[in-house]
Amino acid sequence: MLEKYYEILEGKRKSKYLVNKNRMEKLIEKAEEIYRNCHFCEHRCHINRYEKVGKCRVKETSIASHFYHYGEEPMLIPSYTIFFSGCTFYCVYCQNWDISQYEAGIYIEPEKMAFLIEKAEGKARNVNWVGGEPTPHLLYILKVLKECNANLPQIWNSNMYCSNETMDILNYIIDVYLTDFKYGNDKCAYRLSKIKNYWEIVTRNHEIAYRQGEMIIRHLVLPNHIECCSKPIIEWIAENVPEAIVNVMDQYYPTYKAFEYEEINRRLSLEEYNKAYNYAKKLGLQVI
Numbered sequence: 001m002l003e004k005y006y007e008i009l010e011g012k013r014k015s016k017y018l019v020n021k022n023r024m025e026k027l028i029e030k031a032e033e034i035y036r037n038c039h040f041c042e043h044r045c046h047i048n049r050y051e052k053v054g055k056c057r058v059k060e061t062s063i064a065s066h067f068y069h070y071g072e073e074p075m076l077i078p079s080y081t082i083f084f085s086g087c088t089f090y091c092v093y094c095q096n097w098d099i100s101q102y103e104a105g106i107y108i109e110p111e112k113m114a115f116l117i118e119k120a121e122g123k124a125r126n127v128n129w130v131g132g133e134p135t136p137h138l139l140y141i142l143k144v145l146k147e148c149n150a151n152l153p154q155i156w157n158s159n160m161y162c163s164n165e166t167m168d169i170l171n172y173i174i175d176v177y178l179t180d181f182k183y184g185n186d187k188c189a190y191r192l193s194k195i196k197n198y199w200e201i202v203t204r205n206h207e208i209a210y211r212q213g214e215m216i217i218r219h220l221v222l223p224n225h226i227e228c229c230s231k232p233i234i235e236w237i238a239e240n241v242p243e244a245i246v247n248v249m250d251q252y253y254p255t256y257k258a259f260e261y262e263e264i265n266r267r268l269s270l271e272e273y274n275k276a277y278n279y280a281k282k283l284g285l286q287v288i
């Protein structure tokens with residue numbers, strides 16, 4: 001995994017969005033249609049986003065921040081990271097709740113954002129579309145890429161609750177999927193993120209993303225969720241997307257509304273982390 005990512009960085013290959021530049025108008029048209037009857041994610045609000053906000057609370061794109069990020073996985077840094085506001089999830093322990101759950105940031109004209117990305121070429125190793133969640137902002141991202149010519153790998157940093165239609169568009173523009181695989185079952189997903197049908201949608205999208213591009217899966221280990229979440233996720237990865245790079249993350253801390261949920265109202269213990277990490281190693285995952 002990540003061979004193509006490195007080839008883009010070495011100038012031996014073009015980023016997918018540059019290869020498909022001649023399709024950009026068509027992709028924008030398609031995204032406009034989705035935007036007017038929004039189904040970028042599986043909430044499928046079916047509202048006109050020019051007039052209303054949906055469950056993600058996003059109408060027009062707003063960007064909370066954009067900068068060279070040094071806190072991502074070693075092969076990704078420095079990463080030119082664009083943080084959108086709004087999210088399709090409502091995680092009670094969200095570490096970016098100030099931008100994901102509330103309106104934050106400003107609109108930056110796509111031409112200007114394209115210019116900023118071009119300036120990042122040679123300094124950053126990629127463009128990292130994140131939030132909150134990038135899914136509600138796909139139309140904006142396409143408008144930026146239409147104006148942009150930087151040969152930088154494009155990273156989709158997402159909770160993967162995207163619709164099939166969104167996944168189809170991503171196939172033409174995204175080089176690396178940096179996914180956040182949170183829960184091993186629907187009950188925990190609903191309890192902690194108020195999301196329905198999590199497992200079916202997120203596993204479907206991981207399978208699609210694995211076919212479409214390269215993949216790094218993040219799994220933030222939650223206290224008391226090893227048996228119900230970490231283990232089923234690790235087993236699913238081993239069986240279905242075995243070549244994906246996996247980051248088993250230990251940095252959970254209770255924040256936002258997590259204090260109201262007894263089982264996650266503390267940091268992760270070393271014993272819990274080791275259980276998840278060692279299980280991933282035992283099943284042969286490509287753990288970093």
Ligand code: SF4
Pocket residue numbers: 038039040041042043044045046047049053054055056057058088135136
């Ligand atoms: S992106 Fe937002 S408005 Fe569109 S379907 Fe998802 S939650 Fe609803």
